[in-house]
Amino acid sequence: MSTWPDTALESLRAAGLRRGGARRAVVDYLAAQACCRSAQEIHDGIRGRGGEVGVASVYRALDTLVELDLVQRVDIGDGVARFEPTHEGTHHHHHLVCDDCGKVEPFTDAALERALERAAGRLGYELEQHDVVLRGACDGCRPGD
Amino acid sequence: MSTWPDTALESLRAAGLRRGGARRAVVDYLAAQACCRSAQEIHDGIRGRGGEVGVASVYRALDTLVELDLVQRVDIGDGVARFEPTHEGTHHHHHLVCDDCGKVEPFTDAALERALERAAGRLGYELEQHDVVLRGACDGCRPGD
DNA sequence: CTCCAAACGATAGCGATTCTCATCGCTGTG
DNA sequence: CACAGCGATGAGAATCGCTATCGTTTGGAG
Ligand SMILES: [Mn+2]
Ligand SMILES: [Mn+2]
Ligand SMILES: [Zn+2]
Ligand SMILES: [Zn+2]
Numbered sequence: 003m004s005t006w007p008d009t010a011l012e013s014l015r016a017a018g019l020r021r022g023g024a025r026r027a028v029v030d031y032l033a034a035q036a037c038c039r040s041a042q043e044i045h046d047g048i049r050g051r052g053g054e055v056g057v058a059s060v061y062r063a064l065d066t067l068v069e070l071d072l073v074q075r076v077d078i079g080d081g082v083a084r085f086e087p088t089h090e091g092t093h094h095h096h097h098l099v100c101d102d103c104g105k106v107e108p109f110t111d112a113a114l115e116r117a118l119e120r121a122a123g124r125l126g127y128e129l130e131q132h133d134v135v136l137r138g139a140c141d142g143c144r145p146g147d
Numbered sequence: 148m149s150t151w152p153d154t155a156l157e158s159l160r161a162a163g164l165r166r167g168g169a170r171r172a173v174v175d176y177l178a179a180q181a182c183c184r185s186a187q188e189i190h191d192g193i194r195g196r197g198g199e200v201g202v203a204s205v206y207r208a209l210d211t212l213v214e215l216d217l218v219q220r221v222d223i224g225d226g227v228a229r230f231e232p233t234h235e236g237t238h239h240h241h242h243l244v245c246d247d248c249g250k251v252e253p254f255t256d257a258a259l260e261r262a263l264e265r266a267a268g269r270l271g272y273e274l275e276q277h278d279v280v281l282r283g284a285c286d287g288c289r290p291g292d
Numbered sequence: 293c294t295c296c297a298a299a300c301g302a303t304a305g306c307g308a309t310t311c312t313c314a315t316c317g318c319t320g321t322g
Numbered sequence: 323c324a325c326a327g328c329g330a331t332g333a334g335a336a337t338c339g340c341t342a343t344c345g346t347t348t349g350g351a352g
Contacts, residue, residue, distance in 0.1 A: 020349055022299050041340080056301035061340065079222040079278070081309075082339070098272055109270055117262030122281060125254055127243055129283040133224075136267060138274040165318055167330050186309080201332035206309065226340075227308070293352105300347065311336070318329080 006087045007033040010072045017070060024059035025066065037108045038076040038084035038097070078106055078135055096134040102143035109136075151232045152178040155217045162215060169204035170211065182253045183221040183229035183242070216275075223251055223280055241279040247288035254281075 004012075010029045015021065027048045032039065039047070045060045064085050067073035076084040078099045084106075087093075094115070095108040114134070122129040149157075155174045160166065172193045177184065184192070190205045209230050212218035221229040223244045229251075232238075239260070240253040259279070267274040 020298055022349080024300065054301085056303095057339095058302080058341080059300055062299080075224055077222045077224045077280075079220055079228070081226075081228065083224070083226075098270060100272075101275060109266075111266040111269065114262050114266040117259050118279075118281075121254075121256040121259040124256065125243060125281070126286055127245075127281065127283040128289055129281055130246060131282040133278075133280045133282070134263075135278045136263075136270070136272065136274055137276040137278070138272040141271055144273055165329060167318080169331065187307095199332085201334095202308095203310080203333080204331055207330085295352090296348105296350100298347105298349080300345105302345095303343085305342070306340085307338100308340105309336105309338080312334090314331105314333100316329105316331070319327095321325085322323100 005033070006089070010067065010087070013070055013072055014066070019066070023053075024055045025063040027053045027055055028060055028063040028067070032073065032085065032087055035086065037095075037106060038086040040082045040084050042082075044085070074131070077133065079137075080104065096136070098136050098138070098140070100140035100143055101137050102139055105140050105142075107140070150178070151217075151234070155212065155232070158215050158217055159211070164211070168198075169200045170208040172198045172200055173205055173208040173212070174217075177218065177230065177232055180231065182240075182251060183231040185227045185229050187227075189230070219276065221278065225249065241281070243281050243283075243285070245285035245288055246282050247284055250285050250287075252285070 007029050010033075011021075011026065014025060014029075019025070028044060031044050031047050041057065041060050041064060044064075045055065045057050048055050048060070064073060064075075068075055068085070071088055073085050074088045076086060076097060078084065078097060089095075095110045096114075098107045098109050099105070118132050118134070122132070152174050155178075156166075156171065159170060159174075164170070173189060176189050176192050186202065186205050186209060189209075190200065190202050193200050193205070209218060209220075213220055213230070216233055218230050219233045221231060221242060223229065223242060234240075240255045241259075243252045243254050244250070263277050263279070267277070
């Protein structure tokens with residue numbers, strides 16, 4: 003099994019796409035993150051390393067990657083779309099959002115995944131994806147009780 | 148047990164807020180819907196009935212209602228925020244979104260709710276809310292197989 | 293090496309949401 | 323009931339995330 007950036011770049015090539023700098027920079031940036039990032043963060047992050055990408059190219063790259071199911075869009079409800087690599091196996095996770103400070107943390111729960119699968123089975127949809135966001139107060143924001 | 152609009156208007160009064168027309172119109176409109184609606188839809192819906200609300204007032208009312216936990220924000224990933232009454236008991240539901248045509252449908256699943264509760268118990272957050280969005284192709288958009 | 297379409301970056305445009313501010317109208321007081 | 327004070331409201335300006343446009347660059351097949 004190869005690493006996610008390798009798989010991603012390979013899939014892009016297989017889809018007949020050229021190997022441009024912008025797409026590669028987005029893939030590399032996302033591969034180095036532990037959780038989802040906004041397009042702005044990605045843009046800034048790449049520029050911070052000296053990369054010269056336009057915002058439009060970042061959005062275009064994300065579009066393509068989402069289309070190929072290599073990247074997943076995460077919506078936590080603040081009006082800003084975030085993106086992270088699609089992990090089928092070991093890194094698959096969902097998100098905890100602190101309503102107070104806005105912190106986003108990943109979490110995993112095998113039993114929940116099973117329940118989601120079963121729930122999906124009961125519905126008439128051909129399911130592609132599922133998103134779960136849990137909201138509340140994080141350790142830091144909880145009034146010390 | 149009283150109806151949702153009554154509870155909502157009561158909570159607003161209890162919070163020391165005056166009884167203005169805009170907030171009431173938003174509560175009434177939402178109470179009549181089966182699922183989430185966007186701010187635009189709410190605005191248009193109220194005006195269609197002859198109401199004279201500004202968009203700003205709709206957004207302000209929604210803000211307040213969300214703050215008081217009377218209304219829940221639903222984010223299905225199309226860049227438009229939707230809102231629906233917070234139902235604890237019988238009307239609580241989550242959403243199915245068709246990636247193709249964008250249709251949004253509510254669904255309920257008791258086993259899933261139990262799994263969510265248990266998952267929440269395992270995490271260090273003080274949970275307030277949870278959102279689940281399932282995505283895929285709906286009956287109409289699925290290539291007839 | 294040449295050539296062309298894909299990919300790019302800058303920037304204008306767009307739609308959703310928020311901000312500003314002058315006005316309006318609850319609500320408690322006299 | 324008249325009035326004052328202040329929260330609520332509506333119109334429109336401003337912001338912001340995202341998309342469309344367009345001229346330029348460049349990967350890579352021949
Ligand atoms: Mn999952
Ligand atoms: Mn639920
Ligand atoms: Zn994540
Ligand atoms: Zn709904």
